[in-house]
Amino acid sequence: MSSAGVDAGPSRSVENSLVGDIWVNFKRWARKAIRNPTVVFLELFMAVFSLLMFTAVFGDVGTLAIERAGFEGVGYLPFVLPAAVVQVSMSSSLSSGLGLVEDLQTGMFEKVTVSPMRWTAVLAGKAAAELFRLVCYVFVIFGLGLAMGATVETGLVGLFGIALVCVLFALWYMALSNAVAVVTRDEETLDAVGNLLLFPLLFLSSAFLPVSSLPEAVQVVAMVNPVTYGVDAIRALVLGRDVLTVVEVTAFGGVSDTLVPALAVLCALDVVFGAVSVWLMGRATGSEVM
Amino acid sequence: MAKPKQQRGASEPDRAVAASTAAIRADGLRVTYADGTTAVQNVTLTVPRGEFFGFLGPNGAGKTTAVKVLATLLEPTEGGVIVNSHDATAAQTAVRETIGYMAQDVSVDEELTARENVAFACEAYGVPRGRRAERIEELLDLADLGDVADTPAGRFSGGMKKRLDAVTALVHDPDLVFLDEPTTGMDPKARNRLWDHFRRLNEAGTTIFLTTQYLEEADALCDRVAVLRDGRIAATGSPAELKRRVGGQILEVDVDGGRETAETAADLAREGTRFGPDATIETVDDTVRVTTTDAAERGTDYLLALHEAGIAVTGFDVDEPTLDDVFLAIADGRTDGFDVGDDGETGPGTSGGTR
Known part of the structure; x- marks a missing residue:
């Protein structure tokens, strides 16, 4: 049977454009975030708590360690600020997968699938709302850091650049979180996977100490750890200098010697993880038959 | 429309x-x-x-x-x-x-209010902007949720959620x-x-x-x-x-004299071609139960036969089978006479083959 030669049947003029569909889904997920202030508070609190704890406990030791690694005259607070925003990027990206699990369990996923909205717009709208929330977190954490005496050497432009790096960093982790969500369809499993990854990824990277001051085995892991590239890109914008130690790049000069390779790595991760996640979700929307 | x-x-x-x-x-x-x-x-x-x-x-x-x-x-x-x-x-x-689709499990966004759920569906289905407000009110009234339109759906009872779910499938008429x-x-x-x-x-x-x-x-x-x-x-x-196809009609005749008389009455029902070879005849206490396609038509002759045999009838009834009987017949594999074509076709006007 084919549609060819079939009588014209009832049809509707659908008002939605691609942007319209994205906006509809953006509003839905933004509203859900507003209705869940506890989640917003906890995500932000964990990152702020880490920032305060690390600067209070390791402030002096950390300052000595980073001085020895070549960061003379840099306080530990601006050095560790990038770790706090990368941490909040990871926890907020995990929530993205939890939202998908909820939709899968309540049937909203199916309901949205059977609507005429474009599937790409559904995903883009959800991601946009989650990334908007993340950008708000980044500004809150940096606001607190600035109030505590840190400075962003690249100024306001650099601050927006930091938000952009966080978005690029969050995208791959968000894709990973959604991929795990669609495979397991279970909140507890996803939560366990998220917690399992969070601390090893943060500690086996340049988040709290320069890579050169880490044990040799840890340095190997840090070189292939995406957190290192996210943190270094943000740190370069905070400190206004090249901080990337895992790859030696001198072709661009200054901050760009860190930003260009780090952003290239993050973009590649976004493409790979994004493709896997979209493929898995495509399967979940109806092609699981033989 | x-x-x-x-x-x-x-x-x-x-x-x-x-x-x-x-x-x-x-x-x-x-x-x-x-x-x-x-x-x-x-x-x-x-x-x-x-x-x-x-x-x-x-x-x-x-x-x-x-x-x-x-x-x-x-x-x-x-x-x-x-x-x-x-x-x-x-x-x-x-x-x-x-199309509208209402899934087996309730699918509403529990963090959104009833109004927001309907509004989301209106936007998802491209209901024209100028018609949305009116349509949302219409559907909330239809679901009898007008009084709780601004309450998050998570606080609703199961029935309220079902009604909300149903109307969100209808936003685009x-x-x-x-x-x-x-x-x-x-x-x-x-x-x-x-x-x-x-x-x-x-x-x-x-x-x-x-x-x-x-x-x-x-x-x-x-x-x-x-x-x-x-x-x-x-x-x-x-x-x-x-x-009608699963078993026609059921004739139940209550007789005076208990189980023994009922058995005699059942034997009378089994005589000759009174109810045809497909009829099922059984007794339950003092009742004779005959299941066949035309029990009502042949029942009159049977009642006369009982009267002539001196068996007093205290009551009788003719029942149609229920869909439960259809279901049981299908579960037992007794699907002869049902309207399914040789190729599995089911549609208006289809007749003939059985499987």
């Missing part, structure tokens, strides 16, 4: 016209999941526009899989589907613009609505309200495809039903036709 409605008990020519403007035409559907399970096989059916069609079957019969294929949520392994004149595989968006076990788990009062709502919707011309495991629901609502067993259509017809 008023649409042409297929009348209950429509004549064969009327049905033939309706078939040419079918809401659903499915041809040889087979769905085999990746794990090798075949949930639906050789399902062929036609649902004319305006019909209230029921898909009956026990849990695991393949109802939900079949309805997901028709609603574009699953692509069939084999076979084709035309919904509202659009190919359900090649033109999914065109199909989705013309679809020509065809799929209802997958819509009243499962509902209390009788809430279920009756939803039934009234579905009836009004169908009377306004909307084609309804209902899956249910409640026989009384199909009996109360559907113009025509198909019974699914092990992924195949085992029977089809109007509820009245199916009941």
Whole structure:
């Protein structure tokens, strides 16, 4: 049977454009975030708590360690600020997968699938709302850091650049979180996977100490750890200098010697993880038959 | 929007016209999941526009899989589907613009209010901006949720969520609505309200495809039903036709004199060709029970015979079988005489072959 030669049947003029569909889904997920202030508070609190704890406990030791690694005259607070925003990027990206699990369990996923909205717009709208929330977190954490005496050497432009790096960093982790969500369809499993990854990824990277001051085995892991590239890109914008130690790049000069390779790595991760996640979700929307 | 409605008990020519403007035409559907399970096989059916069609079957019969294929949520392994004149595989968006779908489990966003849920559905289905506010109010009233429109759906009872879910499937005034076990788990009062709502919707011309495991629901609502067993259509017809075919009528005669007299009366019923060779005759205490296609017609002669034999009749009754009897007959594999073609075809005007 084919549609060819079939009588014209009832049809509707659908008002939605691609942007319209994205906006509809953006509003839905933004509203859900507003209705869940506890989640917003906890995500932000964990990152702020880490920032305060690390600067209070390791402030002096950390300052000595980073001085020895070549960061003379840099306080530990601006050095560790990038770790706090990368941490909040990871926890907020995990929530993205939890939202998908909820939709899968309540049937909203199916309901949205059977609507005429474009599937790409559904995903883009959800991601946009989650990334908007993340950008708000980044500004809150940096606001607190600035109030505590840190400075962003690249100024306001650099601050927006930091938000952009966080978005690029969050995208791959968000894709990973959604991929795990669609495979397991279970909140507890996803939560366990998220917690399992969070601390090893943060500690086996340049988040709290320069890579050169880490044990040799840890340095190997840090070189292939995406957190290192996210943190270094943000740190370069905070400190206004090249901080990337895992790859030696001198072709661009200054901050760009860190930003260009780090952003290239993050973009590649976004493409790979994004493709896997979209493929898995495509399967979940109806092609699981033989 | 008023649409042409297929009348209950429509004549064969009327049905033939309706078939040419079918809401659903499915041809040889087979769905085999990746794990090798075949949930639906050789399902062929036609649902004319305006019909209230029921898909009956026990849990695991393949109802939900079949309805997901028709609603574009699953692509069939084999076979084709035309919904509202659009190919359900090649033109999914065109199909989705013309259908409403209410899943078996309640699907509402519990963090959003009732109004926000309906508004989201309106936006998702492209209800024109100028009509949205009015449409939202209409549907909230229809769901009887006007007073709690600004309460998050998570605080609603199960029945309220079902009603909200139902109206979100109707925001774009679809020509065809799929209802997958819509009243499962509902209390009788809430279920009756939803039934009234579905009836009004169908009377306004909307084609309804209902899956249910409640026989009384199909009996109360559907113009025509198909019974699914092990992924195949085992029977089809109007509820009245199916009941007639499953076992005709049941004559119950109460006699004076207890069980022994009842046995004598039963022997009399078995004599000669009084009820034909297909009749089932049994006794329960002082009652003789005869099941056959024309029990009422032949019953008069039987009552006279009892009178002539000196057996006093204290009461008698002729009952029609229920859809439960249809269901049991199909479960037992007694599907001879049901309206299913050799190729599994079920549609208006189809007759003949059995399987």
